[in-house]
Amino acid sequence: MQFRRYAIYHLPTGALGEFGGAWLGWxxxxxxxxxxPGGLPGDADALTETPRRYGFHATLKAPFRLAPGRGPKELALALRLICDHLAPFALALETRCDWGFVALRPKRQPAGLxxxxxxxxxxxxxxxxxxxxxxxxxRNPDGLPPQARAHLDHWGYPFVLELFRYHLTLSSQLPAPLAEALRQKLAPHLAPLIAAPMPVAAVALMGEDEDGFFRMIEEVPLRG
Structure with missing residues:
Protein backbone atom coordinates (compact mmCIF):
# COMPACT_ATOMS: atom_id res chain seq x y z
CA MET A 1 0.00 0.00 0.00
CA GLN A 2 1.34 3.41 -0.97
CA PHE A 3 1.20 6.30 1.49
CA ARG A 4 1.61 10.05 1.03
CA ARG A 5 4.47 10.30 3.50
CA TYR A 6 6.49 7.98 5.70
CA ALA A 7 8.05 8.41 9.14
CA ILE A 8 9.84 6.45 11.86
CA TYR A 9 8.20 6.67 15.28
CA HIS A 10 8.45 5.02 18.64
CA LEU A 11 4.99 3.81 19.71
CA PRO A 12 4.70 3.03 23.43
CA THR A 13 3.25 -0.36 24.26
CA GLY A 14 1.13 -1.76 27.09
CA ALA A 15 -1.07 0.32 29.35
CA LEU A 16 0.74 3.56 28.57
CA GLY A 17 0.32 3.09 24.83
CA GLU A 18 -3.36 2.24 25.25
CA PHE A 19 -3.94 5.29 27.44
CA GLY A 20 -2.18 7.61 24.99
CA GLY A 21 -4.11 6.30 22.00
CA ALA A 22 -7.42 6.58 23.83
CA TRP A 23 -6.68 10.10 25.10
CA LEU A 24 -5.71 11.36 21.64
CA GLY A 25 -8.61 9.53 20.00
CA TRP A 26 -6.49 7.65 17.46
CA PRO A 37 -10.86 7.28 29.73
CA GLY A 38 -13.29 8.93 32.12
CA GLY A 39 -12.54 11.67 34.60
CA LEU A 40 -10.42 13.75 32.21
CA PRO A 41 -11.04 17.24 30.73
CA GLY A 42 -14.25 17.23 28.72
CA ASP A 43 -13.21 19.04 25.54
CA ALA A 44 -10.56 16.49 24.65
CA ASP A 45 -11.20 16.85 20.90
CA ALA A 46 -10.13 20.50 20.96
CA LEU A 47 -7.20 19.87 23.31
CA THR A 48 -5.76 17.08 21.13
CA GLU A 49 -6.67 18.16 17.59
CA THR A 50 -3.09 18.65 16.34
CA PRO A 51 -1.43 15.44 17.60
CA ARG A 52 -4.45 13.18 17.03
CA ARG A 53 -3.73 12.17 13.44
CA TYR A 54 -0.17 11.14 14.32
CA GLY A 55 -1.21 8.92 17.22
CA PHE A 56 0.60 8.61 20.54
CA HIS A 57 4.20 8.57 19.43
CA ALA A 58 7.69 10.01 19.61
CA THR A 59 9.21 11.13 16.31
CA LEU A 60 12.57 9.59 15.44
CA LYS A 61 12.62 10.51 11.74
CA ALA A 62 10.05 13.13 10.82
CA PRO A 63 7.49 12.56 8.03
CA PHE A 64 8.93 12.71 4.51
CA ARG A 65 7.92 11.95 0.94
CA LEU A 66 9.82 9.14 -0.72
CA ALA A 67 12.59 10.16 -3.11
CA PRO A 68 12.08 9.26 -6.79
CA GLY A 69 12.99 5.66 -7.47
CA ARG A 70 12.63 4.63 -3.82
CA GLY A 71 9.89 2.34 -2.54
CA PRO A 72 8.39 1.42 0.83
CA LYS A 73 9.69 -2.17 0.74
CA GLU A 74 13.25 -0.90 0.24
CA LEU A 75 12.74 1.59 3.08
CA ALA A 76 11.48 -1.17 5.40
CA LEU A 77 14.49 -3.36 4.59
CA ALA A 78 16.91 -0.50 5.31
CA LEU A 79 15.16 0.12 8.63
CA ARG A 80 15.47 -3.54 9.61
CA LEU A 81 19.19 -3.54 8.81
CA ILE A 82 19.76 -0.47 10.98
CA CYS A 83 17.77 -1.91 13.89
CA ASP A 84 19.74 -5.16 13.76
CA HIS A 85 22.70 -3.23 15.22
CA LEU A 86 20.95 -1.09 17.84
CA ALA A 87 20.16 -2.23 21.37
CA PRO A 88 16.94 -1.77 23.38
CA PHE A 89 16.92 0.65 26.32
CA ALA A 90 14.46 2.20 28.77
CA LEU A 91 13.35 5.76 29.52
CA ALA A 92 12.30 7.21 32.87
CA LEU A 93 9.49 9.62 31.93
CA GLU A 94 7.91 12.70 33.49
CA THR A 95 5.01 14.97 32.48
CA ARG A 96 6.09 18.36 31.18
CA CYS A 97 4.73 21.55 29.62
CA ASP A 98 7.11 22.82 26.95
CA TRP A 99 6.20 25.67 24.58
CA GLY A 100 2.51 25.15 25.37
CA PHE A 101 2.49 21.40 24.65
CA VAL A 102 1.74 18.84 27.35
CA ALA A 103 4.05 15.88 26.82
CA LEU A 104 5.90 13.02 28.43
CA ARG A 105 9.64 13.56 28.30
CA PRO A 106 12.57 11.46 29.54
CA LYS A 107 14.33 12.73 32.64
CA ARG A 108 17.56 12.11 30.71
CA GLN A 109 18.33 10.99 27.18
CA PRO A 110 20.53 7.87 27.34
CA ALA A 111 23.21 7.08 24.80
CA GLY A 112 21.06 4.33 23.27
CA LEU A 113 18.29 6.80 22.44
CA ARG A 139 8.77 25.23 9.24
CA ASN A 140 9.21 29.01 9.52
CA PRO A 141 12.94 28.86 8.71
CA ASP A 142 13.53 32.57 9.39
CA GLY A 143 12.36 32.08 12.96
CA LEU A 144 14.65 29.13 13.66
CA PRO A 145 18.07 29.30 15.36
CA PRO A 146 20.94 28.95 12.84
CA GLN A 147 21.72 25.31 13.69
CA ALA A 148 18.06 24.30 13.44
CA ARG A 149 17.76 26.04 10.08
CA ALA A 150 20.87 24.23 8.87
CA HIS A 151 19.37 20.91 9.95
CA LEU A 152 16.14 21.77 8.16
CA ASP A 153 18.01 22.33 4.92
CA HIS A 154 20.26 19.29 5.30
CA TRP A 155 17.98 16.71 6.92
CA GLY A 156 14.49 18.06 6.16
CA TYR A 157 13.64 18.71 9.83
CA PRO A 158 15.13 21.26 12.25
CA PHE A 159 15.23 19.45 15.59
CA VAL A 160 17.50 16.48 14.96
CA LEU A 161 20.87 15.19 16.24
CA GLU A 162 22.16 17.52 18.97
CA LEU A 163 18.80 19.39 18.94
CA PHE A 164 16.72 16.21 19.26
CA ARG A 165 14.43 15.93 22.29
CA TYR A 166 12.33 12.80 22.70
CA HIS A 167 8.70 13.65 23.54
CA LEU A 168 5.32 11.92 23.58
CA THR A 169 2.87 14.73 22.83
CA LEU A 170 -0.47 14.78 24.66
CA SER A 171 -1.97 18.08 23.50
CA SER A 172 -2.11 20.73 20.84
CA GLN A 173 -0.19 23.94 21.57
CA LEU A 174 -2.14 25.69 24.31
CA PRO A 175 -1.87 28.92 26.30
CA ALA A 176 0.54 28.29 29.16
CA PRO A 177 -2.07 28.36 31.99
CA LEU A 178 -4.33 25.90 30.14
CA ALA A 179 -1.39 23.62 29.33
CA GLU A 180 -0.36 23.51 33.00
CA ALA A 181 -3.95 22.86 34.12
CA LEU A 182 -4.18 19.98 31.65
CA ARG A 183 -0.82 18.59 32.80
CA GLN A 184 -2.09 18.56 36.38
CA LYS A 185 -5.30 16.80 35.31
CA LEU A 186 -3.43 14.13 33.37
CA ALA A 187 -0.58 13.60 35.85
CA PRO A 188 -2.48 11.36 38.34
CA HIS A 189 -3.68 9.13 35.49
CA LEU A 190 -0.19 8.91 34.01
CA ALA A 191 1.73 8.46 37.29
CA PRO A 192 1.15 4.69 37.65
CA LEU A 193 1.82 4.19 33.94
CA ILE A 194 5.27 5.80 34.12
CA ALA A 195 6.26 4.67 37.63
CA ALA A 196 8.74 2.25 36.05
CA PRO A 197 11.01 3.15 33.11
CA MET A 198 9.36 2.62 29.73
CA PRO A 199 11.07 0.03 27.50
CA VAL A 200 12.05 1.07 23.99
CA ALA A 201 12.51 -2.25 22.21
CA ALA A 202 11.23 -1.48 18.71
CA VAL A 203 10.52 1.33 16.29
CA ALA A 204 7.65 1.68 13.84
CA LEU A 205 7.60 2.44 10.14
CA MET A 206 4.60 4.70 9.67
CA GLY A 207 2.59 5.83 6.67
CA GLU A 208 0.34 8.87 6.25
CA ASP A 209 -2.87 7.85 4.50
CA GLU A 210 -5.04 10.01 2.24
CA ASP A 211 -7.14 11.00 5.25
CA GLY A 212 -4.06 12.55 6.88
CA PHE A 213 -3.86 9.96 9.68
CA PHE A 214 -0.71 7.96 10.33
CA ARG A 215 -0.87 4.17 10.51
CA MET A 216 1.77 1.68 11.51
CA ILE A 217 3.10 -0.32 8.55
CA GLU A 218 5.64 -2.46 10.40
CA GLU A 219 7.16 -2.61 13.86
CA VAL A 220 10.86 -3.40 13.81
CA PRO A 221 12.63 -4.76 16.93
CA LEU A 222 15.97 -3.43 18.12
CA ARG A 223 18.18 -6.53 18.00
CA GLY A 224 21.62 -5.15 18.81
Whole structure:
Protein backbone atom coordinates (compact mmCIF):
# COMPACT_ATOMS: atom_id res chain seq x y z
CA MET A 1 0.00 0.00 0.00
CA GLN A 2 1.34 3.41 -0.97
CA PHE A 3 1.20 6.30 1.49
CA ARG A 4 1.61 10.05 1.03
CA ARG A 5 4.47 10.30 3.50
CA TYR A 6 6.49 7.98 5.70
CA ALA A 7 8.05 8.41 9.14
CA ILE A 8 9.84 6.45 11.86
CA TYR A 9 8.20 6.67 15.28
CA HIS A 10 8.45 5.02 18.64
CA LEU A 11 4.99 3.81 19.71
CA PRO A 12 4.70 3.03 23.43
CA THR A 13 3.25 -0.36 24.26
CA GLY A 14 1.13 -1.76 27.09
CA ALA A 15 -1.07 0.32 29.35
CA LEU A 16 0.74 3.56 28.57
CA GLY A 17 0.32 3.09 24.83
CA GLU A 18 -3.36 2.24 25.25
CA PHE A 19 -3.94 5.29 27.44
CA GLY A 20 -2.18 7.61 24.99
CA GLY A 21 -4.11 6.30 22.00
CA ALA A 22 -7.42 6.58 23.83
CA TRP A 23 -6.68 10.10 25.10
CA LEU A 24 -5.71 11.36 21.64
CA GLY A 25 -8.61 9.53 20.00
CA TRP A 26 -6.49 7.65 17.46
CA UNK A 27 -4.43 4.48 17.78
CA UNK A 28 -1.80 4.47 15.04
CA UNK A 29 -0.76 0.90 15.82
CA UNK A 30 -4.21 -0.60 15.24
CA UNK A 31 -5.62 2.04 12.89
CA UNK A 32 -8.65 2.95 14.95
CA UNK A 33 -10.03 5.30 17.58
CA UNK A 34 -10.53 4.24 21.20
CA UNK A 35 -13.01 5.47 23.79
CA UNK A 36 -11.38 8.03 26.04
CA PRO A 37 -10.86 7.28 29.73
CA GLY A 38 -13.29 8.93 32.12
CA GLY A 39 -12.54 11.67 34.60
CA LEU A 40 -10.42 13.75 32.21
CA PRO A 41 -11.04 17.24 30.73
CA GLY A 42 -14.25 17.23 28.72
CA ASP A 43 -13.21 19.04 25.54
CA ALA A 44 -10.56 16.49 24.65
CA ASP A 45 -11.20 16.85 20.90
CA ALA A 46 -10.13 20.50 20.96
CA LEU A 47 -7.20 19.87 23.31
CA THR A 48 -5.76 17.08 21.13
CA GLU A 49 -6.67 18.16 17.59
CA THR A 50 -3.09 18.65 16.34
CA PRO A 51 -1.43 15.44 17.60
CA ARG A 52 -4.45 13.18 17.03
CA ARG A 53 -3.73 12.17 13.44
CA TYR A 54 -0.17 11.14 14.32
CA GLY A 55 -1.21 8.92 17.22
CA PHE A 56 0.60 8.61 20.54
CA HIS A 57 4.20 8.57 19.43
CA ALA A 58 7.69 10.01 19.61
CA THR A 59 9.21 11.13 16.31
CA LEU A 60 12.57 9.59 15.44
CA LYS A 61 12.62 10.51 11.74
CA ALA A 62 10.05 13.13 10.82
CA PRO A 63 7.49 12.56 8.03
CA PHE A 64 8.93 12.71 4.51
CA ARG A 65 7.92 11.95 0.94
CA LEU A 66 9.82 9.14 -0.72
CA ALA A 67 12.59 10.16 -3.11
CA PRO A 68 12.08 9.26 -6.79
CA GLY A 69 12.99 5.66 -7.47
CA ARG A 70 12.63 4.63 -3.82
CA GLY A 71 9.89 2.34 -2.54
CA PRO A 72 8.39 1.42 0.83
CA LYS A 73 9.69 -2.17 0.74
CA GLU A 74 13.25 -0.90 0.24
CA LEU A 75 12.74 1.59 3.08
CA ALA A 76 11.48 -1.17 5.40
CA LEU A 77 14.49 -3.36 4.59
CA ALA A 78 16.91 -0.50 5.31
CA LEU A 79 15.16 0.12 8.63
CA ARG A 80 15.47 -3.54 9.61
CA LEU A 81 19.19 -3.54 8.81
CA ILE A 82 19.76 -0.47 10.98
CA CYS A 83 17.77 -1.91 13.89
CA ASP A 84 19.74 -5.16 13.76
CA HIS A 85 22.70 -3.23 15.22
CA LEU A 86 20.95 -1.09 17.84
CA ALA A 87 20.16 -2.23 21.37
CA PRO A 88 16.94 -1.77 23.38
CA PHE A 89 16.92 0.65 26.32
CA ALA A 90 14.46 2.20 28.77
CA LEU A 91 13.35 5.76 29.52
CA ALA A 92 12.30 7.21 32.87
CA LEU A 93 9.49 9.62 31.93
CA GLU A 94 7.91 12.70 33.49
CA THR A 95 5.01 14.97 32.48
CA ARG A 96 6.09 18.36 31.18
CA CYS A 97 4.73 21.55 29.62
CA ASP A 98 7.11 22.82 26.95
CA TRP A 99 6.20 25.67 24.58
CA GLY A 100 2.51 25.15 25.37
CA PHE A 101 2.49 21.40 24.65
CA VAL A 102 1.74 18.84 27.35
CA ALA A 103 4.05 15.88 26.82
CA LEU A 104 5.90 13.02 28.43
CA ARG A 105 9.64 13.56 28.30
CA PRO A 106 12.57 11.46 29.54
CA LYS A 107 14.33 12.73 32.64
CA ARG A 108 17.56 12.11 30.71
CA GLN A 109 18.33 10.99 27.18
CA PRO A 110 20.53 7.87 27.34
CA ALA A 111 23.21 7.08 24.80
CA GLY A 112 21.06 4.33 23.27
CA LEU A 113 18.29 6.80 22.44
CA UNK A 114 20.69 9.31 20.87
CA UNK A 115 22.38 6.59 18.81
CA UNK A 116 19.00 5.34 17.57
CA UNK A 117 17.79 8.78 16.51
CA UNK A 118 21.06 9.70 14.81
CA UNK A 119 21.19 6.42 12.87
CA UNK A 120 17.62 6.77 11.63
CA UNK A 121 17.96 10.43 10.66
CA UNK A 122 21.22 10.06 8.78
CA UNK A 123 21.15 6.53 7.34
CA UNK A 124 17.60 6.73 5.99
CA UNK A 125 17.97 10.18 4.49
CA UNK A 126 18.63 8.82 0.99
CA UNK A 127 14.97 7.76 0.98
CA UNK A 128 13.72 11.31 1.64
CA UNK A 129 12.63 13.55 -1.21
CA UNK A 130 13.95 17.12 -0.87
CA UNK A 131 11.63 19.62 0.78
CA UNK A 132 9.50 21.66 -1.56
CA UNK A 133 9.59 25.44 -1.00
CA UNK A 134 6.14 25.23 0.59
CA UNK A 135 7.24 22.42 2.95
CA UNK A 136 10.27 24.43 3.98
CA UNK A 137 8.24 27.58 4.61
CA UNK A 138 5.84 25.69 6.87
CA ARG A 139 8.77 25.23 9.24
CA ASN A 140 9.21 29.01 9.52
CA PRO A 141 12.94 28.86 8.71
CA ASP A 142 13.53 32.57 9.39
CA GLY A 143 12.36 32.08 12.96
CA LEU A 144 14.65 29.13 13.66
CA PRO A 145 18.07 29.30 15.36
CA PRO A 146 20.94 28.95 12.84
CA GLN A 147 21.72 25.31 13.69
CA ALA A 148 18.06 24.30 13.44
CA ARG A 149 17.76 26.04 10.08
CA ALA A 150 20.87 24.23 8.87
CA HIS A 151 19.37 20.91 9.95
CA LEU A 152 16.14 21.77 8.16
CA ASP A 153 18.01 22.33 4.92
CA HIS A 154 20.26 19.29 5.30
CA TRP A 155 17.98 16.71 6.92
CA GLY A 156 14.49 18.06 6.16
CA TYR A 157 13.64 18.71 9.83
CA PRO A 158 15.13 21.26 12.25
CA PHE A 159 15.23 19.45 15.59
CA VAL A 160 17.50 16.48 14.96
CA LEU A 161 20.87 15.19 16.24
CA GLU A 162 22.16 17.52 18.97
CA LEU A 163 18.80 19.39 18.94
CA PHE A 164 16.72 16.21 19.26
CA ARG A 165 14.43 15.93 22.29
CA TYR A 166 12.33 12.80 22.70
CA HIS A 167 8.70 13.65 23.54
CA LEU A 168 5.32 11.92 23.58
CA THR A 169 2.87 14.73 22.83
CA LEU A 170 -0.47 14.78 24.66
CA SER A 171 -1.97 18.08 23.50
CA SER A 172 -2.11 20.73 20.84
CA GLN A 173 -0.19 23.94 21.57
CA LEU A 174 -2.14 25.69 24.31
CA PRO A 175 -1.87 28.92 26.30
CA ALA A 176 0.54 28.29 29.16
CA PRO A 177 -2.07 28.36 31.99
CA LEU A 178 -4.33 25.90 30.14
CA ALA A 179 -1.39 23.62 29.33
CA GLU A 180 -0.36 23.51 33.00
CA ALA A 181 -3.95 22.86 34.12
CA LEU A 182 -4.18 19.98 31.65
CA ARG A 183 -0.82 18.59 32.80
CA GLN A 184 -2.09 18.56 36.38
CA LYS A 185 -5.30 16.80 35.31
CA LEU A 186 -3.43 14.13 33.37
CA ALA A 187 -0.58 13.60 35.85
CA PRO A 188 -2.48 11.36 38.34
CA HIS A 189 -3.68 9.13 35.49
CA LEU A 190 -0.19 8.91 34.01
CA ALA A 191 1.73 8.46 37.29
CA PRO A 192 1.15 4.69 37.65
CA LEU A 193 1.82 4.19 33.94
CA ILE A 194 5.27 5.80 34.12
CA ALA A 195 6.26 4.67 37.63
CA ALA A 196 8.74 2.25 36.05
CA PRO A 197 11.01 3.15 33.11
CA MET A 198 9.36 2.62 29.73
CA PRO A 199 11.07 0.03 27.50
CA VAL A 200 12.05 1.07 23.99
CA ALA A 201 12.51 -2.25 22.21
CA ALA A 202 11.23 -1.48 18.71
CA VAL A 203 10.52 1.33 16.29
CA ALA A 204 7.65 1.68 13.84
CA LEU A 205 7.60 2.44 10.14
CA MET A 206 4.60 4.70 9.67
CA GLY A 207 2.59 5.83 6.67
CA GLU A 208 0.34 8.87 6.25
CA ASP A 209 -2.87 7.85 4.50
CA GLU A 210 -5.04 10.01 2.24
CA ASP A 211 -7.14 11.00 5.25
CA GLY A 212 -4.06 12.55 6.88
CA PHE A 213 -3.86 9.96 9.68
CA PHE A 214 -0.71 7.96 10.33
CA ARG A 215 -0.87 4.17 10.51
CA MET A 216 1.77 1.68 11.51
CA ILE A 217 3.10 -0.32 8.55
CA GLU A 218 5.64 -2.46 10.40
CA GLU A 219 7.16 -2.61 13.86
CA VAL A 220 10.86 -3.40 13.81
CA PRO A 221 12.63 -4.76 16.93
CA LEU A 222 15.97 -3.43 18.12
CA ARG A 223 18.18 -6.53 18.00
CA GLY A 224 21.62 -5.15 18.81
Missing amino acids: DARHGMAHLR LALEAALVTRLDAFRAPLTPAERER
